[in-house]
Amino acid sequence: MxxxxxxxxxxxxxxxxxxxxxxxxxxxxxxxxxxxxxxxxxxxxxxxxxxxxxxxxxxxxxxxxxxxxxxxVPPRSTLPVDYELIPGVGYYKLHKEPQDWHTARVICNKEGAHLAIINSHFELSVIKMLYNRDPKLHDFSYVGISDLQKHKTFVTIFDEPLNATGYTNWAPDQPNYDGNCVVVKRDGQLFDTQCNGRFPFFCEQTLGK
Structure with a gap:
């Protein structure tokens, strides 16, 4: 009834x-x-x-x-369909075609995103998940961090100090300041490297931005 x-x-x-x-x-x-x-x-x-x-x-x-x-409900996205939504965090894409850091940044921006910035261990788990889908991919990928503006002062592409991001897991003896741009290793450690090196890279679009 x-x-x-x-x-x-x-x-x-x-x-x-x-x-x-x-x-x-x-x-x-x-x-x-x-x-x-x-x-x-x-x-x-x-x-x-x-x-x-x-x-x-x-x-x-x-x-x-x-x-x-x-x-x-996540907002509508104008990103390409190959971006993956992680609920509560944002949209992510691992570009497998190696580029230098500056080109990688431009590509992310053209897609409506930005070079990824790791803000927590949960976000790192997202990065690792995307990485682990392709075990043959290069072990290092670019993220949105550099000291291009001021040597030995690493900031995000939004000029946020690295120690304010919530994630500063440098590898032992890093940074050694031999390079100005930052890559994340498959295991989550950060390294500085020359910006003209060619690596895969992560793009992201944070929810609400």
Missing amino acids: IIGTVDCFPTKSTLSKLSINNSQNATGHWNSKIQFGHRTVNKQGSPLDFKLEQAIVSGERDDFVLITANFT
């Missing part, structure tokens, strides 16, 4: 649909079914961040079980 149904249909300008269905079966049990649909941005779809919380709320006469679901 269906008691009530509510459908919230999107307009052409929105992407989401919410459906709530309340019913009572033959044994008297109540069932509530809630469906949340989100139109995909492209054929690959867009993963959602999802958090579910449950609590008991006391009213004047009865107690209620309150269930709160929070969906975070």
Whole structure:
């Protein structure tokens, strides 16, 4: 026996649909079914961040079980389709064709992204995941860090000091200041190197930017 149904249909300008269905079966049990649909941005779809919380709320006469679901829908991206969305972090791509640091930076910018900046060990795990898909690829890749503006002072491409990024895992004896641009090794260690060296490189677009 269906008691009530509510459908919230999107307009052409929105992407989401919410459906709530309340019913009572033959044994008297109540069932509530809630469906949340989100139109995909492209054929690959867009993963959602999802958090579910449950609590008991006391009213004047009865107690209620309150269930709160929070969906975070990533924004539409104008990036090429080969960028991979990591929910809650951003879009990433490992360019396998080696380039010098300056060319790599230009390529990322042209794609609407920027040379990747590692801000946490979780983000490093994303870098490693992309790396590990191709074990034959060069063990070093460019990231968005250099000391081109001031020798021995490494900053990001946004002029943020390296020690403010949240990740400064230099390899032993690094930096040795023999180079002005930074690469990340497959194991996550950072090295400085000559900017005209040709390496693969990571591009990213952070969510919300």
